[in-house]
Amino acid sequence: MENFDFHVTTDIRFGKDRLAELPEALNQFGKKVLIVYGGGSIKKIGLYDKVMEQLKANGNEVFELAGVEPNPRVETVRRGAEICRKEKIDVLLAVGGGSTIDCAKVVAAAAKFDGDAWDLVLQRRGYQGGALPLVTILTLAATGSEMNSGAVISNLETHQKLGTGSKAMLPKVSFLDPQNTFSVNKYQTAAGSADIMSHLIENYFKRTEGADIQDSVSEGLMRSVIKNCPIALKDPTDYDARANLMWASTLALNGLTGNGKPGAWSCHPMEHELSAFYDITHGVGLAILTPRWMEYSLNDETVDKFAHFAWNVWNVEEKVPMLAARIGIQKLYDYFKACGIPMTLPEVGIDEEKFEEMAKQAVAHSTIKTDAFVPLDEAAVKEIYTACLTESNFE
């Protein structure tokens, strides 16, 4: 296990019907609120009205940044930062999923940044400036953005989708009410769960050895997602299933499973290019890539880790490590498929045309060539993309 810090100060309010606490959460920071949200699903489920009712009774002055995209764009960040500066906003309130929260984080920082928002994003994890305080109300179990300091912003002009973030962007308070995810449709529920699984898998498959705590916590969270996603797909209003998925999303990416295990993630850099070029659903891209990446990365040196993944996450009974490993990969693939996720790239409208270009970018925008579990150069990325063109069988 490597040295690490763990200092995650977000005040989590988990559970049913806690919006009456919203005024107290906001009033610590001021009365001028910028509410940030996406395409209007929060209006459909009545959450927007409930929030506004609280803000009105609390005497807040409310401004709006609406229409945040599923892969939030830098133009929207610029628009939000402009409102913050002009209206002297005290606190941001993001109501939505990871994209909305990511956008709000970078708006909060860009409002205090002397320069263009994209230049801030380009600082990646190096931004040292301040940010306005952010409170979030989560409506989708997926990215974990509600309790971490990272954000992903897209620039469609330059075909870039980049991770950025800083301690100042960590949400101050996050309201996690599983009921707010009851209306999430099957496709997005499955994609969100795939995103959670991917975060856990990315941290699990790193080269650092001896991090049993991080890995056994990951295994536990994976088992919970594997159990609860199908329940939520079958009965979208099953409270405990939604609660377990929501809390899994938060814990998968708040440092618990990754801190102490340095090294690059493998699938996210490859997926970010798919989303940047084709604007597909992030979790779907990850579900498609992950089993093929696993097959590419499975070899005599890495087999132990894959076998443990099979035994501890999937209860595979096969004792021979290489055979167990392949069964584990197959189980992951079958599981995603059973959740209704399209498991080839053509099904989401992607062919081989841009594989070369995307592979170049994936390597250029990350350190997968040197720091991934199994180093991935451009040829490797292209090989993995190519394996996603057709159905797979790993056993």
Place this chain on the structure above:
Amino acid sequence: MENFDFHVTTDIRFGKDRLAELPEALNQFGKKVLIVYGGGSIKKIGLYDKVMEQLKANGNEVFELAGVEPNPRVETVRRGAEICRKEKIDVLLAVGGGSTIDCAKVVAAAAKFDGDAWDLVLQRRGYQGGALPLVTILTLAATGSEMNSGAVISNLETHQKLGTGSKAMLPKVSFLDPQNTFSVNKYQTAAGSADIMSHLIENYFKRTEGADIQDSVSEGLMRSVIKNCPIALKDPTDYDARANLMWASTLALNGLTGNGKPGAWSCHPMEHELSAFYDITHGVGLAILTPRWMEYSLNDETVDKFAHFAWNVWNVEEKVPMLAARIGIQKLYDYFKACGIPMTLPEVGIDEEKFEEMAKQAVAHSTIKTDAFVPLDEAAVKEIYTACLTESNFE
């Protein structure tokens, strides 16, 4: 899953050789430091000198509260609070295990409390006042006190050992260097690991259903402890084994496995009476009691939970739940024994003389009669104590 808060702001500095960060951690609060420690083991391992070197170079004015007992006593708390008031201490620095940190927490609060320290303890979790800031350097993987707001203080005059605590007592910064536990002897290593296991088991066996995340994280942490404690017993300087035990101790009791699962703990109230009356090692008392408590609590209504404990923590292959449950209990008992823990009360100098009185107190000082996984009245507690008089076989 029930509603819960999770807001644990302790700044964790985990890993090797990070004492150079100590001045920066303390300087946020001031220069007058009260260093709190136990019986001198920190001098033996050279940690005291290293800390003093940092404090001297940092220009701190240092006062000392030495000799904190393994079950810290209210007299020591009073002594510490008096120093804080008289010397206008800015920040406490606890260097030691859970007892030292617990003592420092209550000293920090008592220094700001207008009344006797024992009256503060008697407020239990109801203390609303302030506390001086606390920084800790952990030297024993056991209680989790380094990242929570609780403390246990003993009053030998009244035969009371009571939990207390408040948000104000949460450590601000905790340094967790696994190397500081290399010199912990086999007995204390095993007892500390039993304490960790007990915290996980107490939270696991609660009546709340549908808390898969909390339970699967617990299972993962238990598996890690079960794997790493024997390694540390065999090779006390195995860094990863010590690191995994240390991080397990912290996560077992920082809210991750318990929040969202209300209800009373079962074994701790029973053990607190053993320690209060006989001053035995807390973790040893827990190890002795837990398997017997499990046998008492195993019935047709509770068998599912015990079977999952057997399957998911101990990899028991038996499929019949009641049989699997008994094998799981046996495995826990055998594991503690293999770690060198004396597994009967007579071995630690306790006979049946005070069972009646201790059972009364255990019920009086807790809510186990109504809120435990299986309700425990005085007769039940006495029955469990009695089962600890001789070796057990659960299968």
